[in-house]
Amino acid sequence: MNSDISSGQIRKAFLKIKKEMNILYMKLEHLEEENIKLNNKIDEDLKNKDNNLTTPSTKSNNQQQLFIANTLSGKVHLPHCPYAKKIAIQNKEEFEDIKQALRQKYIKCSCISAI
Ligand SMILES: [Zn+2]
Known part of the structure; x- marks a missing residue:
């Protein structure tokens, strides 16, 4: 073989x-x-x-949830909202409580109502 x-x-x-x-x-x-x-x-x-x-x-990480209000548009946003990032410093108002912002007649942006 x-x-x-x-x-x-x-x-x-x-x-x-x-x-x-x-x-x-x-x-x-x-x-x-x-x-x-x-x-x-x-x-x-x-x-x-x-x-x-x-x-x-x-x-x-600053613990508290901030809300960014636009004094011009009368709307309040979450900090990560693209609209919030566009607000000019002079038109910006910060709130630690959404109720506080609503009391001042601010309207919630869709970024907040989506929560
Ligand atoms: Zn928004």
Whole structure:
């Protein structure tokens, strides 16, 4: 049985396997590179998200919920509301209690009624 296969054939088979393995290794290396690139991208995305999150959360760490009123529009907002961020400093009035703002005839923005 063994005599059916020559050592040359065996060597050929080995070389073929070696070649295929090299191709596989190259593919693996390429995949690993892509993986590293993707991981870096994810890390960057996460960092960006963290930055976006830490800005408002540091504000809410001041324990009390603040409400930002616009003296021009007569509306009161939550600090993270995009409208609240647009209010000019001179038109801004801060309340620690929504009832306080409502007593002064301020109207709740949809950002508050959504709670
Ligand atoms: Zn609002």
